[in-house]
Amino acid sequence: MEGTKETGLRNVGSHCSISDNDDYDLSRLLDKPRLNIERKRSFDERSLSELSTGLGRVTLDGLDSAYSPGGRSGFNTPASSARHSFEPHPMVGEAWEALRRSMVYFRGQPVGTIGAGDHASEDVLNYDQVFVRDFVPSALAFLMNGEPEIVKNFLVKNFRLKTLLLQGWEKRVDRFKLGEGVMPASFKVLHDPIRKTDTVVADFGESAIGRVAPVDSGFWWIILLRAYTKSTGDLSLAETPECQKGMRLILTLCLSEGFDTFPTLLCADGCSMIDRRMGIYGYPIEIQALFFMALRCALQLLKHDTEGKECIERIVKRLHALSYHMRSYFWLDFQQLNDIYRYKTEEYSHTAVNKFNVIPDSIPYWVFDFMPTRGGYFIGNVSPARMDFRWFCLGNCVAILSSLATPEQSMAIMDLIEERWEELVGEMPLKISYPAIESHEWRIVTGCDPKNTRWSYHNGGSWPVLLWLLTAACIKTGRPQIARRAIELAESRLQKDSWPEYYDGKLGRYVGKQARKQQTWSIAGYLVAKMMLEDPSHLGMISHEEDKQMKPLIKRSASWTC
Numbered sequence: 001m002e003g004t005k006e007t008g009l010r011n012v013g014s015h016c017s018i019s020d021n022d023d024y025d026l027s028r029l030l031d032k033p034r035l036n037i038e039r040k041r042s043f044d045e046r047s048l049s050e051l052s053t054g055l056g057r058v059t060l061d062g063l064d065s066a067y068s069p070g071g072r073s074g075f076n077t078p079a080s081s082a083r084h085s086f087e088p089h090p091m092v093g094e095a096w097e098a099l100r101r102s103m104v105y106f107r108g109q110p111v112g113t114i115g116a117g118d119h120a121s122e123d124v125l126n127y128d129q130v131f132v133r134d135f136v137p138s139a140l141a142f143l144m145n146g147e148p149e150i151v152k153n154f155l156v157k158n159f160r161l162k163t164l165l166l167q168g169w170e171k172r173v174d175r176f177k178l179g180e181g182v183m184p185a186s187f188k189v190l191h192d193p194i195r196k197t198d199t200v201v202a203d204f205g206e207s208a209i210g211r212v213a214p215v216d217s218g219f220w221w222i223i224l225l226r227a228y229t230k231s232t233g234d235l236s237l238a239e240t241p242e243c244q245k246g247m248r249l250i251l252t253l254c255l256s257e258g259f260d261t262f263p264t265l266l267c268a269d270g271c272s273m274i275d276r277r278m279g280i281y282g283y284p285i286e287i288q289a290l291f292f293m294a295l296r297c298a299l300q301l302l303k304h305d306t307e308g309k310e311c312i313e314r315i316v317k318r319l320h321a322l323s324y325h326m327r328s329y330f331w332l333d334f335q336q337l338n339d340i341y342r343y344k345t346e347e348y349s350h351t352a353v354n355k356f357n358v359i360p361d362s363i364p365y366w367v368f369d370f371m372p373t374r375g376g377y378f379i380g381n382v383s384p385a386r387m388d389f390r391w392f393c394l395g396n397c398v399a400i401l402s403s404l405a406t407p408e409q410s411m412a413i414m415d416l417i418e419e420r421w422e423e424l425v426g427e428m429p430l431k432i433s434y435p436a437i438e439s440h441e442w443r444i445v446t447g448c449d450p451k452n453t454r455w456s457y458h459n460g461g462s463w464p465v466l467l468w469l470l471t472a473a474c475i476k477t478g479r480p481q482i483a484r485r486a487i488e489l490a491e492s493r494l495q496k497d498s499w500p501e502y503y504d505g506k507l508g509r510y511v512g513k514q515a516r517k518q519q520t521w522s523i524a525g526y527l528v529a530k531m532m533l534e535d536p537s538h539l540g541m542i543s544h545e546e547d548k549q550m551k552p553l554i555k556r557s558a559s560w561t562c
Contacts, residue, residue: 436460462508
């Protein structure tokens, strides 16, 4: 969620907005006939190697071929429950009721879900807005339950907000213009009962904590567009000129060339789910994994017209370089840790083993005890003279789902979670990061942020929303028993605690000190996890199979051992 959800809606003039008076009809796209595509896949996965040489098409075996577009979850279908021998938990019904209460409407049509429905607090802040990243689990829940309308409306609404930037608007924060591909972090629908009009007010980061524009919003939008297309078989939305242009703008902004020598995406602290300062600036794993996944989604969705073909060629090249870089330099297991421990420093030329000049003494003491002999994970960040050895849940799960992680690395991540269950899962799934930053380091890294005290919020807090990502990763790696165990832990507390935003403590035993109740993505994350366990074919809308034909375009350097 967006920091403390501080609102900036008092000054509506500083935001980008859409009203009934604007020359725009939401139904222009929403009323297009839905394609009735009877096939196992809504579209083919294109091989990166094929695209890099001849822009051809191939099909991949695996989960995608088993996925059936438009299938309902079956929670309201007794026959489906019987078929899967799956008895819904009693709290599933309440979760659906709570999710539906969170729905936001524009001109009578559902366009998203609010951040939280906790009205006990006097200060609503901006939890009554629709956040792009927060809506993703809600959208997946509706798609899995055969209710795609709200998802389609949301996708249309957000690219309309972004399209305003193309129509003469100059989006500025303190007189500084934002790039055209920036997607809003959130939007709010304002109802005027006197004029009987609806106005949408968007926030591109100018009201956020620290005034940081979201990098992940555009990636989640592309990922959700692909999920909608996979679920419904409806190609018409993705093929509209608006959606095609939206994808190209987002990716052009991220694929731009500059001074950086790495294929990873350079970004600021606070630009993702961890949106308060936690020392993850540079090349955080969460953004790199989402970047990789969005590139793979766009590769499937972009048309092969003149503009699309140029973008596709850039995507293919970046995917090759990015996957090589991440799998080689961000990966950590017992052997790699031992190699780093024995590094020499101040090495020059192409034969250098310690490419980033990491000082072995900078390795934190906890890593040696945390790293099991069996297992591994993608570390938080790698940059010159700096390796962030922390575990970040979202980045590692997305790496599995996008196949940024190799099959061996994916299994190793699952091994690590099992081996370090108490540290990463505890009594309430799931640690957003591990370990917590404490004492003097906390003061320096977070700026003495009172919300990010140790084992709270982003600093080692436990977030129920991550349950759906863990479940998806477990199903993809053939380890559903891990997800089942985590879901049982969540069911023992979530409903009783009124669906809090996060939990505090080393084991996640305590409801977060500033956690909002009735947190929508905690509710939706639980529902998505349950539905995926009931019908694993739902994984197809959010997962990518490994492209076995993709070969590195550059030879592996002998200066790094993984």
